[in-house]
Amino acid sequence: MTKFFYEFSLTPSAYFELFTDFALELTQEAIEEIECSDFSEWILYNASLPNLKKATIVMRMEKDPSGIIEDFQSFAKQISSRMEEEVGFAYKIEKKKNQDWIDNYKKAITPLECGGFYIHPSWYENHPKLKNIILDPALAFGSxxxxxxxxxxxxxxxxxxxxxxxxxxxxxxxxxxxxxxxxxxxxxxxxxxxxxxxxxxxxxxxxxxxxxxxxxxxxxxxxxxxxxxxxxxxxxxxxxxxxxxxxxxxxxxxxxxxxxxxxxxxxxxxxxxxxxxxxxxxxxxxxxxxxxxxx
Missing domain, CATH: 3.40.50.150 (Vaccinia Virus protein VP39)
Incomplete structure (x- = not known):
């Protein structure tokens, strides 16, 4: 395990799910979805500073993610063109001392009840009354x-x-x-x-x-x-x-x-x-x- 890791946080101005899918495909890393309210040190791309809590994508990786910012900018341009509206994002990159963030990520993955099913990762117990599907989150596939x-x-x-x-x-x-x-x-x-x-x-x-x-x-x-x-x-x-x-x-x-x-x-x-x-x-x-x- 490396001594440090990078935490890349990105908050889209719109189309959060599309940015999430793109982040999974681009980084091939586990990601976390959180709500963020403090944007005082964030960098803006075609977006105004959010003034309320906003859905945020958090990506953690060993390599400096600065090189993929242009990929997200190109993606935002594509969405802007297709949706005929200005779409941008706010982001920040932090270098942090390593910790067991995989365990923290696991804690953030919650079971889902839908259509009579209880879909949950393997570290959760089966539901006694619903049909159970065990599905551990993968890099780029749905849970x-x-x-x-x-x-x-x-x-x-x-x-x-x-x-x-x-x-x-x-x-x-x-x-x-x-x-x-x-x-x-x-x-x-x-x-x-x-x-x-x-x-x-x-x-x-x-x-x-x-x-x-x-x-x-x-x-x-x-x-x-x-x-x-x-x-x-x-x-x-x-x-x-x-x-x-x-x-x-x-x-x-x-x-x-x-x-x-x-x-x-x-x-x-x-x-x-x-x-x-x-x-x-x-x-x-x-x-x-x-x-x-x-x-």
Whole structure:
């Protein structure tokens, strides 16, 4: 263990969840979400000084993070362009004496109750009355706390999945597949990221569940079969690109659950999926999730 570490705190002016996802992907480090109220020594980028408590991302690393500030600036510019509004952030970097901050991070990870499930890390006890899913937070994969994942769990849990064939597109940590599996489904999973495949396998093993089928790659690898339920928690642009493939792997009456969609892109996704009837729309933060049935 090194003698010192760096603590990089960043407070976005808007779109906190997007910045969180980007921080996970960029740093490949465990992060913590806190509320901060003292910004007296912070540096501003395209943002005014917050005057109230504000959601803050805290990243801890052994190397000086100064070099990634430009990455966050470029990301803020991209969001500003796409959302047609000025988006910036405040940040500070502190060099601190090392301590067991992994333990502190663990203390910050709290269990989640959603859709009749109790999703918790391995250092928590099982819930006596809810269905338990053990999921230790990984570097870049969801544990259910993200709004998009939370809504998918809610929508999946409303369905009768016993013996139904379910496909999880972009499985990540495998959390949605675990929800479907524990509700009696036959579950297939895929992701274009090899790390996601390994993470899903690890989490199924941790929960004493067997994976029915998993592969690295896209929907093009699905051959001569259709699914009763397909869940895709990815991004709106990718979801629209997968429209034809999703039509091919579903049948009349199939349910698709689409999430990872920012509110401003909701209508474009609904319009694209004109072979499906819209049944339900969930809203959480700036995100939406759609439940649709194929005609």
């Amino acid at each position: 259910g706390h993200h709004a998009t994942t939370f809504m998918c769990i809610e929508l999946l849990s409303q369905l009768d999945l016993k013996t139904k064939k379910v496909l999880d597109v972009g499985c990540g940590s495998g959390i949605l597949s675990l929800v479907a599996k524990k509700n009696g489904a036959i579950v297939h999973m895929c992701d274009t990221d090899s790390l996601a495949i390994e993470e899903s396998k690890k989490n199924f093993s941790l929960n004493n569940e067997i994976i029915d089928k998993i592969w690295e790659g896209s929907l093009k690898k699905v051959e001569n079969q259709t699914y009763d339920v397909v869940v895709a928690n990815i991004l709106a642009d990718i979801i629209k690109m997968l429209y034809y493939n999703l039509c091919c792997i579903t049948h009349k009456g199939s349910v698709i659950i689409l999430s990872g969609i920012l509110e401003i892109y909701k209508d474009s996704v609904i319009e694209k999926f004109n072979d499906f009837d819209l049944c339900e729309v969930l809203h959480k933060d700036e995100w939406v999730a759609l439940k649709m049935i194929k005609r």
